[in-house]
Amino acid sequence: ESWRSPDSRLCRERLKEVGFKMAKATTSATLRTAAFGAKTGFFLARGWCDVSCKAFEGAMNSVPMFSRIGPLVNSTHVNMSFLLDISESFTMEGMKISGLAMDSWLKYLTGQQVLEEGTELAGMTDSVLGFYGLVKEFLGELRGLSIMEIVRSMHAIACLQRVFGPLSVPCPAGAEGEYLVGEIADIIETQSDASTESTSSRSDCPGSQQSSTSSCPPLWQMDELHIMSKYSMASYGRLFLSVTDRKPELLRMSEEQVIAMYTGGEAEWVLHRAEATFFRPAHFVAVDHDIRMVVVVVRGTLGVKDTICDLCCESTEMTVEGVSGRVHSGFLKAAETLDAELRTKVAHILSEYRGYRLRICGHSMGAGISPLLAALWLKEFPQLQCYGFGSAAACTLNLSLALAPHVTSVVLGNDFVPRLSLGTCQDLRNVIFTLCVDSEPGLMEKITQ
Numbered sequence: 001e002s003w004r005s006p007d008s009r010l011c012r013e014r015l016k017e018v019g020f021k022m023a024k025a026t027t028s029a030t031l032r033t034a035a036f037g038a039k040t041g042f043f044l045a046r047g048w049c050d051v052s053c054k055a056f057e058g059a060m061n062s063v064p065m066f067s068r069i070g071p072l073v074n075s076t077h078v079n080m081s082f083l084l085d086i087s088e089s090f091t092m093e094g095m096k097i098s099g100l101a102m103d104s105w106l107k108y109l110t111g112q113q114v115l116e117e118g119t120e121l122a123g124m125t126d127s128v129l130g131f132y133g134l135v136k137e138f139l140g141e142l143r144g145l146s147i148m149e150i151v152r153s154m155h156a157i158a159c160l161q162r163v164f165g166p167l168s169v170p171c172p173a174g175a176e177g178e179y180l181v182g183e184i185a186d187i188i189e190t191q192s193d194a195s196t197e198s199t200s201s202r203s204d205c206p207g208s209q210q211s212s213t214s215s216c217p218p219l220w221q222m223d224e225l226h227i228m229s230k231y232s233m234a235s236y237g238r239l240f241l242s243v244t245d246r247k248p249e250l251l252r253m254s255e256e257q258v259i260a261m262y263t264g265g266e267a268e269w270v271l272h273r274a275e276a277t278f279f280r281p282a283h284f285v286a287v288d289h290d291i292r293m294v295v296v297v298v299r300g301t302l303g304v305k306d307t308i309c310d311l312c313c314e315s316t317e318m319t320v321e322g323v324s325g326r327v328h329s330g331f332l333k334a335a336e337t338l339d340a341e342l343r344t345k346v347a348h349i350l351s352e353y354r355g356y357r358l359r360i361c362g363h364s365m366g367a368g369i370s371p372l373l374a375a376l377w378l379k380e381f382p383q384l385q386c387y388g389f390g391s392a393a394a395c396t397l398n399l400s401l402a403l404a405p406h407v408t409s410v411v412l413g414n415d416f417v418p419r420l421s422l423g424t425c426q427d428l429r430n431v432i433f434t435l436c437v438d439s440e441p442g443l444m445e446k447i448t449q
Helices: 006-062 064-109 118-140 147-164 176-190 219-234 237-244 248-252 255-263 304-311 329-352 365-377 397-403 422-438 443-448
Strands: 270-274 283-288 293-298 315-320 323-328 357-363 385-389 407-410
Touching: 006 064, 064 248, 147 422, 147 443, 219 255, 219 293, 219 357, 219 385, 219 407, 237 248, 237 255, 255 270, 255 283, 270 329, 283 329, 293 329, 293 365, 304 329, 304 365, 315 329, 315 365, 315 397, 323 329, 323 365, 323 397, 329 365, 357 365, 365 385, 365 397, 365 407, 422 443
Parallel strands: 293 357, 357 385, 385 407
Antiparallel strands: 270 283, 283 293, 315 323
16 A cells, blocks of 8 residues: 555656656667767778778889779779768768657657657648548549559550640640740840849849740749759758769768758858758758848658658648639648748848848749748738749649749659649549440550550
């Protein structure tokens, strides 16, 4: 009975709390020791690689016959340094994730929140289950069809698309490249006076609209597209860019320095940066003094948390400029999260830098979230412009038209990402089922001949 008394229970709780604190401290110390050991190991390995290369260079200078293997030695040294940098980065990130996982587990054992975003955990689970239900519904009508029947129907759909018109903006057949080059040349010629002005003066025309006879945006907007593409690329961070662009030197730089390198600015110009969490994509805010702009950049999909946002693809209602339509529910939730986090900060930055313009940009998922964020900000920042590259499908056509004065999307050819949505998948399922089951016999063979 004394063991069950309130004092005893309080004592046990305190002992339990002390025990978990000791476990957390021990785990943290162990991880720090392991990180120090790993860094030391990579430092020694990099030093051994450099010393070996120097020794080979000395041997080649002393013995002429070794000069032939000089390029091979230099190439091996560069590749080894790159692999060591990549391995060190992944090892450090893995230890960081392990520390966060252990901390979350200890919080769980003590009855605290597993994650800082614990309030989102139930919603995330519901979203995943909802996506499972959508997949189950999507595949339901295709049961009983063989893989070959589905493949043949897809081939027939491709043939129909080829016959009844391209999926991209129409232009003279067989002259796509020449047509676009000619359009750009005409724009440059007709706007030769404007081309002598500064970039900032040309960017003072956010209300300028594309000519009805031209398939290209005005020249001032093409300049901004070029600049915003650099910001969108920089949002992917040093680890990703060091691999895709084969630049191991990025791993020795801070994220702000990498952004400055890709955008041609300064690291101090990055005023805010945050990593991805559930329904909050990675993003940063920078002020570009060269072109007098405040730029909000939203990163595309690069992790599990981003993928969950992509998969919450059921549509939900949204109203923009008095026009009601439907939007990607996951993207809208992410845009609302960014709105709550950034609206006040951006307003403060714009008040500090009078005369600077606001731009929002992103790639892929980031280009799908950015227009919705722009829609939420239109009343407070009516002159903003948004640029998306390879934009994920985010809203219905009526909302797209309502946002057209403020949003410019760049799509390369028949890129499937801007055309991929729950609605297009359902249409595809219905067409496959119709061709395989409800069509007249031999119809698919006629189409594909």
